[in-house]
Amino acid sequence: MSRIHDMGGRLGTGPVDPQDGYDFAEAKDWHKRALALNVACGFLGQWNIDASRHARELLDPTDYMSFSYYEKWMGGLADLMVDRGVVTVNELASGKAEGVSPIADKAAKPESVEAVLTHGSPYTRDAAGPKFAVGAVVKTRRIARNVAVPGGHTRLPAYAAGAEGVVVLQHGAHVFPDSNAHFKGEAAEPLYAVQFSAQELWGDEADPRDVVVLDLWESYLEPAQ
Amino acid sequence: MDADGVFWQGFGMPHDHDHPHSHLPSDPALRVKALETLLTNKGLVNPAALDEIIDLYQNKIGPQNGAKVVAKMWRDPEFHKQMVEDPMPVLQQMGLYGRQGEHMVFVENTDDVHNMVVCTLCSCYPWPLLGIPPGWYKSDAYRARSVREPRAVLAEFGVTLSAGQKVRVWDSTAEVRYLVVPQRPIGTEGFSQEELAALVSRDSMIGTALAQEPGA
Numbered sequence: 001m002s003r004i005h006d007m008g009g010r011l012g013t014g015p016v017d018p019q020d021g022y023d024f025a026e027a028k029d030w031h032k033r034a035l036a037l038n039v040a041c042g043f044l045g046q047w048n049i050d051a052s053r054h055a056r057e058l059l060d061p062t063d064y065m066s067f068s069y070y071e072k073w074m075g076g077l078a079d080l081m082v083d084r085g086v087v088t089v090n091e092l093a094s095g096k097a098e099g100v101s102p103i104a105d106k107a108a109k110p111e112s113v114e115a116v117l118t119h120g121s122p123y124t125r126d127a128a129g130p131k132f133a134v135g136a137v138v139k140t141r142r143i144a145r146n147v148a149v150p151g152g153h154t155r156l157p158a159y160a161a162g163a164e165g166v167v168v169l170q171h172g173a174h175v176f177p178d179s180n181a182h183f184k185g186e187a188a189e190p191l192y193a194v195q196f197s198a199q200e201l202w203g204d205e206a207d208p209r210d211v212v213v214l215d216l217w218e219s220y221l222e223p224a225q
Numbered sequence: 226m227d228a229d230g231v232f233w234q235g236f237g238m239p240h241d242h243d244h245p246h247s248h249l250p251s252d253p254a255l256r257v258k259a260l261e262t263l264l265t266n267k268g269l270v271n272p273a274a275l276d277e278i279i280d281l282y283q284n285k286i287g288p289q290n291g292a293k294v295v296a297k298m299w300r301d302p303e304f305h306k307q308m309v310e311d312p313m314p315v316l317q318q319m320g321l322y323g324r325q326g327e328h329m330v331f332v333e334n335t336d337d338v339h340n341m342v343v344c345t346l347c348s349c350y351p352w353p354l355l356g357i358p359p360g361w362y363k364s365d366a367y368r369a370r371s372v373r374e375p376r377a378v379l380a381e382f383g384v385t386l387s388a389g390q391k392v393r394v395w396d397s398t399a400e401v402r403y404l405v406v407p408q409r410p411i412g413t414e415g416f417s418q419e420e421l422a423a424l425v426s427r428d429s430m431i432g433t434a435l436a437q438e439p440g441a
Contacts, residue, residue, distance in 0.1 A: 005346055005347065006345070006346060007345050007346070007365055007368035007369045008345030008346075008368065008369065008372045008373070009345075009369060009372060009373045010369035011369075013364075013365045013366040013369045013370060014366050015366060015381050016361050016364060016366045016367045016370065016378055016381050016382070017360075017361055017364070017366075018361055018381065018382050018383075018428070018433070019361075020359065020360035020361040020364060021359050021360020021361065021363075022359045022360070022361075022427075023359070024283055024287075024356060024357040025283045027357075028254075029254075030253060030254035030257045030258070032279045032283070033257050033258075033261060033275060033279075034253075034257045035278070035279070035282070035357065036274075036275035036276075036278040036279050037257065037260065037261055037264070037270065037275060039278050039324075040270055040271075040274050040275055040278060041264070041269070041270070044269060049400075053346075053347055058244075059244070060244065063244075065365075068253065069348070069360070069363045070253070070257075071256070074246065074249070074253065074256055074257060074260065075244065075246040076246075077246075077260070078245055078246035078248075078249055078260060079244055079245050079246050082245040083245075086269065087263065087264070087267065087269075089245050089248060091263055092245055092246075092248040092249055092260075092263070093248040095259050095262065095263055096263075096266075097266035097267040099267075100267060100268040101267040101268050101269050103269070104267065104268030104269060106269075107268060107269050107270060107271055107274070108270070108271060108274040108278075109271060109274060110271060110273040110274045110277045113274050113277040113278055113281065114277065114281055114285075117278070117281060117323050117324050118320065118322060118323040118324075118353070119322075119323065120322055120323045120324055120326065120327045120353075121324065121327065122327045122328065123327065123328065123399075123400040124328070155346060155398045155399060156398070157345050157346060157396065157398065159345075159372065159373075169330070171328065171399070171401055174328075174399055174400060174401075175400075177399075191399055191401070193330075193395075193401070195393075198392075201372070201373075202373055206373070206374075207376060207391075207392070209391035209392070210375065210391055210392040210393070210394070211391065211392075211393050211394070212372050212393075212394045212395075212396060213393060213394070213395045213396065214396045214398050215396075215397065215398045215399035215401050216398065216399075217399075
């Protein structure tokens with residue numbers, strides 16, 4: 001059973017509003033602040049991008065659906081900071097700092113923010129493989145789940161579990177979120193773009209011409225029989 | 226605290242217990258303020274650094290970056306080849322690189338295929354080329370429906386495809402970021418790079434719009 005964030009294919013969400021939140025410059029002040037706070041706290045080096053995604057996924061489904069986008073980010077951030085021992089629950093509840101943090105020297109500095117953010121942090125690593133060639137027919141794992149950590153983070157959406165598709169791109173080996181999100185190492189694996197016919201995923205209500213492509217790690221895949 | 230008296234298990238194992246964020250004020254603007262103040266007092270956040278981050282994504286990085294690349298791809302066959310085959314070294318040289326744009330793939334619309342990008346699991350998006358994603362991109366509706374009924378979603382954006390076009394939806398489930406190269410409008414021969422870039426909207430690079438017709 002996947003968590004609430006796994007939105008692909010979900011029914012009942014209503015139409016998309018193309019005018020919704022179009023320009024970041026026009027966003028509410030607290031939206032901008034929430035974004036910046038999340039980005040800045042990443043500089044502290046106490047977690048990785050996969051862990052921060054997982055923190056948002058762990059929100060209670062009721063919160064997840066009622067929170068606006070940046071509320072999810074704030075909820076995940078606060079939970080992650082307590083989990084990593086960066087702040088205490090008492091500090092969150094009282095709003096009062098219990099002394100200066102021992103990692104305060106890592107705080108993002110105004111003069112270096114732009115350089116760090118435009119420097120990037122690539123996710124490609126050296127690793128064995130790839131096992132599948134472009135054009136190979138593969139089948140995704142069913143059930144979509146983290147096999148090492150029960151209930152843990154995975155990037156195989158439920159809608160694409162147990163489906164047969166074709167490798168269309170090899171991306172090299174990338175950090176494996178199912179491991180990295182739980183601080184169990186980067187465990188890089190070959191990553192592929194795999195194309196599925198829309199009807200394979202959604203049945204005959206989908207247009208027979210259409211396709212969906214997902215980026216999937218090698219251990220999510222097996223050769224199709 | 227949960228029933229065992231253990232507050233927080235650590236992300237080494239998932240936990241479906243209490244959530245520390247519930248101790249923050251319930252009003253979202255106050256919640257952000259409370260956390261910023263606390264972190265500032267702990268020396269973990271410098272408010273001036275937050276101002277810089279906002280300035281960067283509000284004033285310096287945005288869809289104008291992606292539009293520049295698309296316009297140059299339309300005009301310059303050699304650049305087009307580089308973007309399709311190995312874009313990252315060139316993008317780095319151009320200063321169009323950074324967080325959430327480390328692994329770009331350009332997917333081109335043709336008479337036969339229309340491309341569209343989504344992140345069904347969160348909100349992955351090529352920040353260095355398009356900036357911060359619009360609200361609709363992060364909405365439940367877009368994330369839920371664009372993989373299942375992309376043509377219906379395109380209709381909500383007012384996009385009508387030509388009869389022969391299939392739809393290829395890219396679900397950004399990893400750190401690879403996809404950018405759609407819309408079809409160059411007819412009647413733009415001889416246009417400068419700046420004139421071409423003006424026809425390339427943010428939505429056209431996500432795949433929920435076409436490039437603007439000249440004079441439209």
